[in-house]
Amino acid sequence: MNIQVNTLLLGATVLVLTACGGQKDEQQQGPPPPTPVSAVKVMKGSAVYYDEFPATITALVEVDVLPQVAGNITGIFFQDGQPVRRGQKLYTIDPQQYRAGYDQAVANLNVQKANLNRAQKDADRYNTLAQQDAIARQVVDNASATLEAAKMQVAAAEASIRAVGTNLKYTTIYAPLDGTIGISQVRIGSAVAPGSAPLNTISSDNPIAADVQVDEAQIPRFLALQNQKNGVRDSVLTLVLPDGSVYPYPGTVRIVDRAVDPQTGTLRVRVAFPNPKKQLKVGINANIRVKNNTGQPQLLIPYQAVTEQMSEYFVYVVGDSSKVTQKKLVLGARINDKVIVKSGLKEGELIVTEGTQKVREGAKVNVN
Structure with missing residues (x-):
């Protein structure tokens, strides 16, 4: 009996000690550190930042050089890819047939003028005789009709001279604007004719433009930029070149297109940039940064x-x-x-x- 009591007391003591030990461990662990x-x-x-839009460099003005008459190229008077001035001679087309046609038209005009002079004299003489009742009225009428026909022949000859003269003038092709000319698509001796491919292309290069497609939600923003004064637009529009460098001259919104593309929901905006060193070339892909300042x-x-x-x-x-x-x-x-x-x-x-x-x-x- 005593042995059982002692055993129970020992077990209770162990339980108490175990419980106390567990509480002590919990007290030692505590909450996790911060x-x-x-x-x-x-x-x-x-809050000044920039929005970027993909852009393509394009010319503000670009003109194809087209032949207006048929013939063979007899002269090229520029270097490919070089600046040209308005009125500068670019190409000549063989003028021989057009010069011969012009000379013939001039000769025909002289003949018609001679016929007109004779008809005028006949009409004057017959009118004088008619006043004296010395000639039949029918003869006078015939003389007047011949005079009118001679006048029409002269007018037709003069029109022919203008037409042939225009063709002769078109045998020399001049630059229609200041800009940079491309690589010639023909060589001396090439046959050309109206409606054929362009001989070359000239594009204006200072200023030059960058075209961007903007979402319709951005339209008011670009319209506001277009309407601002030049002094306010400084550094609002900048161009980032393909190598990551920033173009040193700021741009100005030159054109906001008339309509949104229904398929893409975008509108074309053309931004102009000074290009005094001809650094920007048509076709370059770049990015336009638009300064955004909430104020x-x-x-x-x-x-x-x-x-x-x-x-x-x-x-x-x-x-x-x-x-x-x-x-x-x-x-x-x-x-x-x-x-x-x-x-x-x-x-x-x-x-x-x-x-x-x-x-x-x-x-x-x-x-x-």
Whole structure:
């Protein structure tokens, strides 16, 4: 009996000691330590940023050089790819047949003038005789009709001279504008005719343009840029070249197209740039940066503080007792390493920038 009592007392003692030991271990472990993080205060700043649009360099004016008469090329008077001036001689087409036709037309005009002179004299003489009743009236009428026909023949001969003279003039082709001429598509001796392929193309190169396709929502923005004065537009529109460098001259909106493309929902806008060094060439693919300045300070936070979940954006805000709370944001444009916050935060709030992957809602943090 005594043995059983002692055994029970020993077991109870072990249980009590075990329970006490467990409570002591729990007291020693305690709550987890605060998570070390970095944080910054939400501040307002200048919200100046740029939107980029793909662009293609194009000429403000581009003209195909076309033959107006048929014949063989007898002269080329420029160097391919070089600047040309308006009125500069570019090509000649063999003029021999046109000069011969012109000479013939001149000779025919002289003949018709001689016939007119004779008809005029006959009509004057017959009219004088008619006043004396010395000639039949029919003869007078015939003389007057012959005179009118001679006048018409002279007019027709003069028109023929103008037509043949125009063709002769077209045997020499001149530059229609100042610009840069391309590589000639014909050589001396090539046969050309009206309606054939262009002999060459001349494009204006200073100023030059960049065409962009903008979404219809951007139309008011570009119309406003078009209507601004030159002094206000400085550096609002800049061009980024294919090598990443920024073109040194700012652009101006020259043309906003008349209609939106119904298939793409975009509108073509043409931006003009000075090109004094001929650095920009037609066909270059570049990007146009459009300066965007709201005019009001905006809430700006480091972009690294933002976490994305299911296409929504959040930050951790450090609150009372150093506990974090996750807040949903509506973001605006990204500006370098920062982003505009449209809603979800207030100025002066403390947000976690580093260590976001280690914290959870309600967790305690230690801000470094």
